[in-house]
Amino acid sequence: DAGITQSPRYKITETGRQVTLMCHQTWSHSYMFWYRQDLGHGLRLIYYSAAADITDKGEVPDGYVVSRSKTENFPLTLESATRSQTSVYFCASARLAGAQDTQYFGPGTRLTVL
Amino acid sequence: RKEVEQDPGPFNVPEGATVAFNCTYSNSASQSFFWYRQDCRKEPKLLMSVYSSGNEDGRFTAQLNRASQYISLLIRDSKLSDSATYLCVVESTDKLIFGTGTRLQVFP
Numbered sequence: 001d002a003g004i005t006q007s008p009r010y011k012i013t014e015t016g017r018q019v020t021l022m023c024h025q026t027w028s029h030s031y032m033f034w035y036r037q038d039l040g041h042g043l044r045l046i047y048y049s050a051a052a053d054i055t056d057k058g059e060v061p062d063g064y065v066v067s068r069s070k071t072e073n074f075p076l077t078l079e080s081a082t083r084s085q086t087s088v089y090f091c092a093s094a095r096l097a098g099a100q101d102t103q104y105f106g107p108g109t110r111l112t113v114l
Numbered sequence: 115r116k117e118v119e120q121d122p123g124p125f126n127v128p129e130g131a132t133v134a135f136n137c138t139y140s141n142s143a144s145q146s147f148f149w150y151r152q153d154c155r156k157e158p159k160l161l162m163s164v165y166s167s168g169n170e171d172g173r174f175t176a177q178l179n180r181a182s183q184y185i186s187l188l189i190r191d192s193k194l195s196d197s198a199t200y201l202c203v204v205e206s207t208d209k210l211i212f213g214t215g216t217r218l219q220v221f222p
Contacts, residue, residue: 098207
């Protein structure tokens, strides 16, 4: 079924480990986004990408790395996980930037860093 | 001050009630506004866009007051299935800024 998927859906890791969260969309949307959602903060933009090989920082990029070698994939890597990165991570995609098009969200990844 | 502020609720209302949520935003240059709905432990989904003239989609009405920089969402004839968190979203420098959400619980 076409759409946007994330994996894993749940992940428990330890402080200092590297973790990669995967995001895959089948719509050929140009734009992809990574958000984190925490109580009291709402959704905050981590990184976004306008096209393959084009990425840019969002509001809270520190501690995260992204890449986009293919249009359909946008992995997010925590190079050395910290407890403050325990959160729910949502990937989203859209045809156009900002408010010009609806952003469609994946089901989320719940990450716990011990 | 947060860019987008919402009353977190919860708003507990009986079926059939009318309920309204407000949201304020700080960037006067913002041009686009939305309401998203998020069910418990699920992803956000677009509920409706908010237009300057106000717009309606069935039981849902959204309004924008640019002078006071607030957005509202009115839900009439509430259903049990309306129970969710409603996120106010404002476009700012080509990105979407999400409020923390207002939780609605509709009871029988």
